[in-house]
Amino acid sequence: xxxxxxxxxxxxxxxxxxxxxxxxxxxxxxxxxxxxxxxxxxxxxxxxxxxxxxxxxxxxxxxxxxxxxxxxxxxxxxxxxxxxxxxxxxxxxxxxxxxxxxxxxxxxxxxxxxxxxxxxxxxxxxxxxxxxxxxxxxxxxxxxxxxxxxxxxxxxxxxxxxxxxxxxxxxxxxxxxxxxxxxx
Amino acid sequence: xxxxxxxxxxxxxxxxxxxxxxxxxxxxxxxxxxxxxxxxxxxxxxxxxxxxxxxxxxxxxxxxxxxxxxxxxxxxxxxxxxxxxxxxxxxxxxxxxxxxxxxxxxxxxxxxxxxxxxxxxxxxxxxxxxxxxxxxxxxxxxxxxxxxxxxxxxxxxxxxxxxxxxxxxxxxxxxxxxxxxxxxxxxxxxxxxxxxxxxxxxxxxxxxxxxxxxxxxxxxxxxxxxxxxxxxxxxxxxxxxxxxxxxxxxxxxxxxxxxxxxxxxxxxxxxxxxxxxxxx
Ligand SMILES: Cc1cc2nc3c(=O)[nH]c(=O)nc-3n(C[C@H](O)[C@H](O)[C@H](O)COP(=O)(O)OP(=O)(O)OC[C@H]3O[C@@H](n4cnc5c(N)ncnc54)[C@H](O)[C@@H]3O)c2cc1C
Ligand code: FES
Ligand code: FES
Numbered sequence: 367x368x369x370x371x372x373x374x375x376x377x378x379x380x381x382x383x384x385x386x387x388x389x390x391x392x393x394x395x396x397x398x399x400x401x402x403x404x405x406x407x408x409x410x411x412x413x414x415x416x417x418x419x420x421x422x423x424x425x426x427x428x429x430x431x432x433x434x435x436x437x438x439x440x441x442x443x444x445x446x447x448x449x450x451x452x453x454x455x456x457x458x459x460x461x462x463x464x465x466x467x468x469x470x471x472x473x474x475x476x477x478x479x480x481x482x483x484x485x486x487x488x489x490x491x492x493x494x495x496x497x498x499x500x501x502x503x504x505x506x507x508x509x510x511x512x513x514x515x516x517x518x519x520x521x522x523x524x525x526x527x528x529x530x531x532x533x534x535x536x537x538x539x540x541x542x543x544x545x546x547x548x549x550x
Numbered sequence: 551x552x553x554x555x556x557x558x559x560x561x562x563x564x565x566x567x568x569x570x571x572x573x574x575x576x577x578x579x580x581x582x583x584x585x586x587x588x589x590x591x592x593x594x595x596x597x598x599x600x601x602x603x604x605x606x607x608x609x610x611x612x613x614x615x616x617x618x619x620x621x622x623x624x625x626x627x628x629x630x631x632x633x634x635x636x637x638x639x640x641x642x643x644x645x646x647x648x649x650x651x652x653x654x655x656x657x658x659x660x661x662x663x664x665x666x667x668x669x670x671x672x673x674x675x676x677x678x679x680x681x682x683x684x685x686x687x688x689x690x691x692x693x694x695x696x697x698x699x700x701x702x703x704x705x706x707x708x709x710x711x712x713x714x715x716x717x718x719x720x721x722x723x724x725x726x727x728x729x730x731x732x733x734x735x736x737x738x739x740x741x742x743x744x745x746x747x748x749x750x751x752x753x754x755x756x757x758x759x760x761x762x763x764x765x766x767x768x769x770x771x772x773x774x775x776x777x778x779x780x781x782x783x784x785x786x787x788x789x790x791x792x793x794x795x796x797x798x799x800x801x802x803x804x805x806x807x808x809x810x811x812x813x814x815x816x817x818x819x820x821x822x823x824x825x826x827x828x829x830x
Contacts, residue, residue, distance in 0.1 A: 397551065
C-alpha cells in the first residue's frame, strides 16, 4: 500500500485527536509533535530534546504514553490521540496545581500526560511502577517530589483522574470531519 | 523536524515488503525498513540517516507474533520492548528489555529495531545470544531460518533487501536461572555503561555483554575461563579479559579502564550470586 502520492508532495490525512476528527496536510516525514503544534495549534506538547529523552512532547496514543517527537504523524492515522488540551479540568491537572508540581512549567504537560496514562492503565499503581513511568520524563526545576505527590493524591482520592476529559480545547487550522480518521 | 522527505509504505505481508524494497532499490531509490522508527527519526533529524522511502513493517502479522508454537517462543521483530514485561513469557528478555531506554520510549522502540540499529549497545540481542535462538530472515528468495550464532558477528548480517521477521527460542530456556544487570553512570534511564547477561545451562554459565565493545557479543572462550571453578572469582574475571574482543569502548559514558573495572566487579557479583560466597 503506497500512502504518499508523489514524493515530497503534501498529503491530506485525518487524525483523531481529543475525540475529534481533524484533517490536515502533511509531509510524510513530519513528526506528530510538529503537526500538533504547527498545523493544529495544539501547542501543549512541548519540543524539548527532540531525541526521546525528556518527555516534554508526551501525548497519549491508544491509552499509552507516546513521545510525539518519536512518531511520524502518518503513523498516528486511525489511532486515538489525546493531548494535554484534552485533559482540561481533569483531576490530575488540578492536583498538579494543588501541589505546585511545576516551576517553569515546560515539562508539565508531559508529566501530566504520562501520569494520566499511568492511571488509565493502573488506577492503583505501586511505587515501583510510578517511578518506572515517571522516569520517562525529565524536569529541570522541581525535585520531582511535588510531581509524585500530585499523582499520589489522585491515587489516594480513588478517582483515577476524573478520566473523562472535559471542555477540550479544539484544534485550529484543521478541517474537521465526522468520519473516522481514514486516508483520503 | 526531519529536513528531507520520503515515501511511506505499510505493506501487509512479507512478500509485499521485500518486493517493494527490490522495486524501489532497482529504480535507484534508497529504501529502508522502518520498525519503531525512533532511530530513523532521531538520526534522520541530524542527517545521519537518509532515505527516500520507508517500508514500515509493523502491519506484517508475522512481525507481531508473541507466543509459543511447537515448544518454541516466537518473537516478532516489530514488537515493542514494553510488551516483554506486559506478557512475560521470557523472563531474561523481560529483564534485559526493561533496562533499555525509558518506559514511554519502550512503547515505540521495537526488538528488531534494537537488534538491527546503529547504536553500540543493542542489548536486546543478549537474551537471544544466550539461548541458541534462531532467526527468520526475509529476502528476495523468501524466508530463511538460521541459527543466530551463524548470522550474528558484531551485528546481524543481513543483505540489503533482507529484514528480520522473527526470533525463535526453545521453551526449555525460559526456565533456566539467569541474571541481567545494566550499569549506568547517570540516572535510572541514562545510556548504559555496560550490560551483562548470564544464563545457567546444565551447570555451565553463559555470558553475553553489551557496552564493553562497540558491539554486543557472547564469548565462549570467556565462558570457559569463567566456569573454571578451581580459581577464585576475581582471578577468573581478570583471566577472562584475555579473550575480550577489541576495542574496549572509551567514550563519554566511561573510559576503557573504568569499563573494565565495572565489568570485573559485575562478573564477580554474578559468580557470587550463581555459585555462592567464596568464603563459605
Ligand atoms: C530515548 C531513547 C533511549 C534509548 N536507550 C537505549 C538503551 O538504553 N539501549 C539500547 O540498546 N538502545 C537504546 N536506544 C536506541 C534504540 O534501541 C535503537 O535506536 C533502536 O534502533 C530503535 O529501535 P526502532 O524499532 O525504533 O528502530 P528503527 O528506527 O525502526 O530502525 C533502526 C534501524 O534498524 C533497521 N531495522 C529496523 N527493524 C528491522 C528489521 N526487522 N530488520 C532489518 N532491519 C531493521 C532500520 O532499517 C534502521 O536502520 C534508545 C533510543 C531512544 C530513542
Ligand atoms: S522532545 Fe520528545 S522526548 Fe524530548
Ligand atoms: S518545571 Fe521547569 S522543567 Fe519542570
